[in-house]
Amino acid sequence: xxxxxxxxxxTYGAGTAFATRALSDVDITFSPGEVVLVLGATxxxxxxxxxxxxxxxxxDAGSVTLDGRAVRGPLAVVRPGVGIVFQSxxxxxFAESVAADVAFGPRNQGLSEEDAIVEARRALDAxxxxxxxxxxxxxxxxxxxxARRAAIAGVLAMAPGxxxxxxxxxxxxxxxxxxxxxxxxxxxxxxxxxxxxxDAEEFLGHADRxxxxxxxxxxxxxxxxxxxxxxxxxxxxxLRAPEVLRAQMLAQDAGVALPRFALDPxxxxxxxxxxxxxxx
Ligand SMILES: Nc1ncnc2c1ncn2[C@@H]1O[C@H](COP(=O)(O)OP(=O)(O)O)[C@@H](O)[C@H]1O
Ligand SMILES: [Mg+2]
Numbered sequence: 001x002x003x004x005x006x007x008x009x010x011t012y013g014a015g016t017a018f019a020t021r022a023l024s025d026v027d028i029t030f031s032p033g034e035v036v037l038v039l040g041a042t043x044x045x046x047x048x049x050x051x052x053x054x055x056x057x058x059x060d061a062g063s064v065t066l067d068g069r070a071v072r073g074p075l076a077v078v079r080p081g082v083g084i085v086f087q088s089x090x091x092x093x094f095a096e097s098v099a100a101d102v103a104f105g106p107r108n109q110g111l112s113e114e115d116a117i118v119e120a121r122r123a124l125d126a127x128x129x130x131x132x133x134x135x136x137x138x139x140x141x142x143x144x145x146x147a148r149r150a151a152i153a154g155v156l157a158m159a160p161g162x163x164x165x166x167x168x169x170x171x172x173x174x175x176x177x178x179x180x181x182x183x184x185x186x187x188x189x190x191x192x193x194x195x196x197x198x199d200a201e202e203f204l205g206h207a208d209r210x211x212x213x214x215x216x217x218x219x220x221x222x223x224x225x226x227x228x229x230x231x232x233x234x235x236x237x238x239l240r241a242p243e244v245l246r247a248q249m250l251a252q253d254a255g256v257a258l259p260r261f262a263l264d265p266x267x268x269x270x271x272x273x274x275x276x277x278x279x280x
Contacts, residue, residue, distance in 0.1 A: 001080065001161045003030040003053060003192065007062035010048055010216075014060060022048040023216045026062070030162060035185060035193045037203050037224075040213030041238035046196040047087070049213065050164050053194070054084040076158060079109055080191075083160030087167045089151035090144070098124070098142070098150050099135035105158040116157075123157035124150070127183050145176030152183060163187045164194040169202055181206060200234055201242045205263050212237040228261050244268060251275075 008026040013019045022045045030036060030053070040046050051057040052064060055075040064071040066082075075082035083105075086092070095101035103120035111119065121131040127149040134142070134150070142150060148168075155163065165184060169177040185206045187193050195203050204210070210227045212220035214237045220227060227233055231249055234241040241249065248261050248268060256275045262268045 080161030090147035093139035
């Protein structure tokens with residue numbers, strides 16, 4: 001199930017004095033089993049890109065296709081569709097229990113009460129919330145990290161072919177961030193995963209591919225390893241490169257001849273040590 005955006009333009013308030021161009025000539029293809037990181041500064045069009053990919057906004061020009069067929073209307077309601085986890089999704093928890101909240105999506109997709117409950121339990125398991133313990137609880141009794149996970153479960157329960165998350169770790173403590181990272185990377189087993197963030201640090205080591213957005217245009221789309229070897233691209237996108245890459249750029253500027261850049265600190269340490277001790 002391939003999801004493609006082709007030649008997509010989008011302007012908010014088109015034809016008014018407040019018209020804001022959010023996306024220009026965006027071409028992008030998502031594939032199952034792949035974790036794609038969409039990085040860009042605030043206002044670069046990331047959230048708009050997600051809404052268009054999920055069928056929630058209709059592009060002014062260009063097309064969105066799922067397996068070559070034009071997309072009409074929201075893709076969350078179909079199975080397998082495109083599930084979107086909005087920013088601070090826990091704000092939208094509403095039901096009297098976590099189980100009812102998570103079962104809402106699959107029930108809305110037309111599943112029987114029984115099947116919706118099965119899907120909700122599966123999704124709660126997938127986010128590490130024991131259905132027996134957390135299912136009966138009020139969503140409002142959860143910690144911030146638990147509430148975020150419950151909200152993600154609500155989308156996973158709809159068995160999306162694509163899971164799209166907008167700034168999924170924003171506002172969480174380090175352990176909450178780690179568990180969201182784990183959930184997101186595990187989701188690739190059953191879905192294509194698209195993570196949108198302005199934080200170049202957070203998911204880079206977990207992404208197969210990175211797309212850099214700048215002022216509504218794609219300025220890079222390639223394998224993570226390729227971007228890591230070209231850290232100047234982060235600056236072009238108005239972002240700071242991850243600290244570990246900045247350290248290597250500074251070492252290089254100081255005359256240390258690194259054979260390549262790396263993300264893993266242990267690998268970086270041995271590359272630096274080798275470069276300093278000279279060729280063997
Ligand atoms: N509902 C809206 N109405 C008008 N302009 C908007 C709206 N949402 C976003 N924009 C504008 O569109 C551009 C892209 O926004 P957005 O997709 O939210 O970017 P990002 O998620 O990268 O911060 C920005 O200039 C933003 O101000
Ligand atoms: Mg946004």
